[in-house]
Amino acid sequence: MIGVLIVDDQRLVRAGLRMLCESADDIEVMAEATNGVEAIALAAELDPDVILMDLRMPGLDGIGATQQIVKSGRGARILVLTTFDDDDHLYPALAAGAAGFLVKDTEPSELLDGIRRTAEGEMVFSPELLRRVVDRAVLGGQAESTVVAAVPLTDRETQVLALVAEGKSNQEIADALHLGVTTVKTHVANLMSKTGCDNRVRLAVYYLQRGQ
Structure with a gap:
């Protein structure tokens, strides 16, 4: 409960x-x-x-x-x-x-x-609030202090990252990519570890910075 x-x-x-x-x-x-x-x-x-x-x-x-x-x-x-x-x-x-x-x-x-x-x-x-937060971070010049330099990602990690940037939940990402929710959670955790982004907002900013 x-x-x-x-x-x-x-x-x-x-x-x-x-x-x-x-x-x-x-x-x-x-x-x-x-x-x-x-x-x-x-x-x-x-x-x-x-x-x-x-x-x-x-x-x-x-x-x-x-x-x-x-x-x-x-x-x-x-x-x-x-x-x-x-x-x-x-x-x-x-x-x-x-x-x-x-x-x-x-x-x-x-x-x-x-x-x-x-x-x-x-x-x-x-999703609309996420876009506003991300746009403000990027356009306001806060990006350098928010994320680290680009790091190599697998194709699947890139797909998951793109959906995180759209504000999708783990379940919605799992449905879109035909994965289990536990697998998606693992990908998100790996993305945070690789990029140094400690939440989904910073991951969304990171995605836009990469120019995807």
């Missing part, structure tokens, strides 16, 4: 997320928080697997809460729910250690899948 903490200052949003999560047999809502301070306290008390984190909240916002929860060293992984005009919050939250970002109008089934993927250790992004 995946334990989830919902953090959002809007009651209707929290209610909707709770209903969606409770519709799944493998997800349990442990608690709700209305701001960053409550989120930190509940994360320490309940030790959830996944925290659904809003960014814009009064008082301590989602960025500050994310930073403190990640620094605490607890196992909770933070999945940010954001809007398209949240760039000023999105990139600092990524730097603070968020495990993924989904837009708030994500399809319900995709959000549930995102929670499961986050709990399994994947870094989850809505």
Whole structure:
């Protein structure tokens, strides 16, 4: 069972997320928080697997809460729910250690899948948000500090890398390449090891740098 903490200052949003999560047999809502301070306290008390984190909240916002929860060293992984005009919050939250970002109008089934993927250790992004993050990293001149020089990759690794850059999940990559999910996870781990990229965003930037 995946334990989830919902953090959002809007009651209707929290209610909707709770209903969606409770519709799944493998997800349990442990608690709700209305701001960053409550989120930190509940994360320490309940030790959830996944925290659904809003960014814009009064008082301590989602960025500050994310930073403190990640620094605490607890196992909770933070999945940010954001809007398209949240760039000023999105990139600092990524730097603070968020495990993924989904837009708030994500399809319900995709959000549930995102929670499961986050709990399994994947870094989850809505494809449109991934493109924005990658474009900003590349066009903003941050690429040199983000990735290392090109290294030799096998044909299969290159195929997997291209799909990672599109924001595909391990399952979607497995389906596209007719591989097992465990095999895809191994390829992704090898790609991170070879390139020095410690998450899927940096792998996507690396892919664009290679000129593929």
